Amino acid sequence: MAHLLSTTCYLDVSSSNKLHFKSINQCSTPIPTSFNMGISLSPLKKLSLQRKKCAQYVVRASAVSMSQEAKTQNDSGSQQTTDGASTRKKVMVIGGDGYCGWATALHLSKKGYEVAIVDNLIRRLFDHQLGLDSLTPISSIHNRIRRWKSLTGKDIQLFVGDICDFDFLAEAFKSFEPDAVVHFGEQRSAPYSMIDRSRAVFTQHNNVIGTLNVLFAIKEFREECHLVKLGTMGEYGTPNIDIEEGFITITHNGRTDTLPYPKQASSFYHLSKVHDSHNIAFTCKAWGIRATDLNQGVVYGVRTDETAMHEDLVNRLDYDAVFGTALNRFCVQAAVGHPLTVYGKGGQTRGYLDIRDTVQCVEIAIANPAKPGEFRVFNQFTEQFSVNELAALVTKAGEKLGLEVKTISVPNPRVEAEEHYYNAKHTKLIEPGLQPHLLSDSLLDSLLNFAVQYKDRVDTKQIMPSVSWKKIGAKPKTVAA
Numbered sequence: 001m002a003h004l005l006s007t008t009c010y011l012d013v014s015s016s017n018k019l020h021f022k023s024i025n026q027c028s029t030p031i032p033t034s035f036n037m038g039i040s041l042s043p044l045k046k047l048s049l050q051r052k053k054c055a056q057y058v059v060r061a062s063a064v065s066m067s068q069e070a071k072t073q074n075d076s077g078s079q080q081t082t083d084g085a086s087t088r089k090k091v092m093v094i095g096g097d098g099y100c101g102w103a104t105a106l107h108l109s110k111k112g113y114e115v116a117i118v119d120n121l122i123r124r125l126f127d128h129q130l131g132l133d134s135l136t137p138i139s140s141i142h143n144r145i146r147r148w149k150s151l152t153g154k155d156i157q158l159f160v161g162d163i164c165d166f167d168f169l170a171e172a173f174k175s176f177e178p179d180a181v182v183h184f185g186e187q188r189s190a191p192y193s194m195i196d197r198s199r200a201v202f203t204q205h206n207n208v209i210g211t212l213n214v215l216f217a218i219k220e221f222r223e224e225c226h227l228v229k230l231g232t233m234g235e236y237g238t239p240n241i242d243i244e245e246g247f248i249t250i251t252h253n254g255r256t257d258t259l260p261y262p263k264q265a266s267s268f269y270h271l272s273k274v275h276d277s278h279n280i281a282f283t284c285k286a287w288g289i290r291a292t293d294l295n296q297g298v299v300y301g302v303r304t305d306e307t308a309m310h311e312d313l314v315n316r317l318d319y320d321a322v323f324g325t326a327l328n329r330f331c332v333q334a335a336v337g338h339p340l341t342v343y344g345k346g347g348q349t350r351g352y353l354d355i356r357d358t359v360q361c362v363e364i365a366i367a368n369p370a371k372p373g374e375f376r377v378f379n380q381f382t383e384q385f386s387v388n389e390l391a392a393l394v395t396k397a398g399e400k401l402g403l404e405v406k407t408i409s410v411p412n413p414r415v416e417a418e419e420h421y422y423n424a425k426h427t428k429l430i431e432p433g434l435q436p437h438l439l440s441d442s443l444l445d446s447l448l449n450f451a452v453q454y455k456d457r458v459d460t461k462q463i464m465p466s467v468s469w470k471k472i473g474a475k476p477k478t479v480a481a
C-alpha cells in the first residue's frame, strides 16, 4: 500500500534568514495513488508516497523584500487578559492552504488575529495524482505567506504536516498555543471519496481520525481553545421536512426532547462529516470541549478582498468533475463553450454561499465562541438554488457577455434525489451580524469574466463526470497519462 510523503515544516516569520533542518516524526495513514483508466502513476509511486521521517525547517520571511509599504489594518482579533492588557487572539487554521482555508487565514490575519496555518499540502498532491489543476495559477504556500508579509507586515506561521500524526499536531499545539482552531483540513470532495475503496477508506480515516486528534490535542494542551469545525449541509441529506440548525424538538409517545437532527449523508465524504459531528458532540459533553460545527453549503466564487491584493495570493478555483463545485463549474463551462452539465433532472437543491461569506462566518464564530461544554451547530449558507436554477442564471449572465451557453442533462453519476422538498434554516449566523453577498448579476458577471480570463488553462477533458456512486469498487482506479 502506498503512503503519503509528509514534510513537517515550520515557517516562523521573524528576524533573521536562517534555515534550520530538523528530523521529525512519521505517520502511517495510507493514501491512494492511482485513478481511472488503466495506467498507474509511476513517478508518484517513485516518490514512495510514504509518511516517513522528514525535515522540519524554519524559514524567515524577512528574506523577501517589502515590495509595498506594510499597512495597518483594522484589528478585531484582540482580546483582554485578566490584568486588562490586550493580546491578539491566536487562531490555528488547519487546511489553510486550501480553497476556503487560504481565504480564511488571510481574512483573519487582516482582522488582527495571530494566525498559524497547519496543512500537509495534500490537496496539491491530489491534483498531481489525478492530473487536475486549478483554473487559476496558485503560488506555493511559502510564497503566499511571504507575499502576505511583504504586503501587510503581518506574519502567518506555517506548520506543514499531517494532523493524523498526533506527535506532529501536539508539537504544533504546544508551539502555537491556539485560542481557536478552525478545522478545514479534510478531504472535502464527495466524488473523490467515491472513486474506489481506497479513496473511501482514506477519506474517512483522514477526516475522522484527524478531527479526533484535534479534539485530543485541545483536551491535552489547550482546554479553553474553541474548535470551529467545517461540517456540511450534506450531513442532513434532503428530508421531506424543514431542516433545522443542528437540532430538532420531537414529541414522541407523549414525551418531548430536543435531539440531533437526523443525518442522511449521501457519499463517504459527507458521511465522514457526520461521524465528526458525533465525535465532537460527545467530547463537548464528556470533556467540556467548546465547539461550533459550521454546516456549510456549496461555496462559489474566488476573490476575497485579501486574495485580490496580489497574484501570489490568488485562490484556487476548481472546475473539474472531482473537486469543482456546481456554480464554479458552470461558469468555467460557459467560458469555454462547454454545455452546462446538469446531472439528471436538475431539481437537486442545496444551500450556496459566496466565499466572502465563508470567511465572514468563520470570523463571527471565532469572535463569539461557544461556552465550555457547548456544541453549537450553524447552517452556513445564504441562499438555496436548484441545479436547473443555477444553469438558468449562468445562461442569462453568459448571454450578456456574448457567450452562447447551452445546457445538457448528463446521466446522474450520483445517487441522490433529483426532485425534492428543501427548506433549510440559516439564521444563527445572521443574528450575530453576517451580511450576505447574495448571488447577483454583477457577481456572476465577474465570476464569468474571471473564468474567461483564464479559459486557456482549462482542460476540457476534466469537465465530464467519471466517478460513479454505483460503480465504485474495491479495485484501485488509476489515471491515464
Ligand SMILES: O=c1ccn([C@@H]2O[C@H](COP(=O)(O)OP(=O)(O)O[C@H]3O[C@H](CS(=O)(=O)O)[C@@H](O)[C@H](O)[C@H]3O)[C@@H](O)[C@H]2O)c(=O)[nH]1
Pocket: 188, 189, 190, 191, 231, 232, 233, 234, 235, 270, 296, 297, 298, 299, 323, 324, 325, 326, 327, 329, 341, 342, 343, 344, 346, 348, 349, 350, 351, 387, 414, 416
Ligand atoms: O456539474 C455538476 C456538478 C454538480 N451537480 C449537482 O450539484 C449538486 C451539488 O454538487 P457539488 O459538486 O457542487 O457539491 P457537493 O458534492 O455536494 O460538495 C460540495 O458542497 C458540499 C456542501 S453540501 O452540498 O453538502 O451542502 C461541501 O461539503 C463539499 O465539500 C463541496 O465539495 C449535486 O446535486 C450534484 O449532483 C450537477 O448537477 N452538475
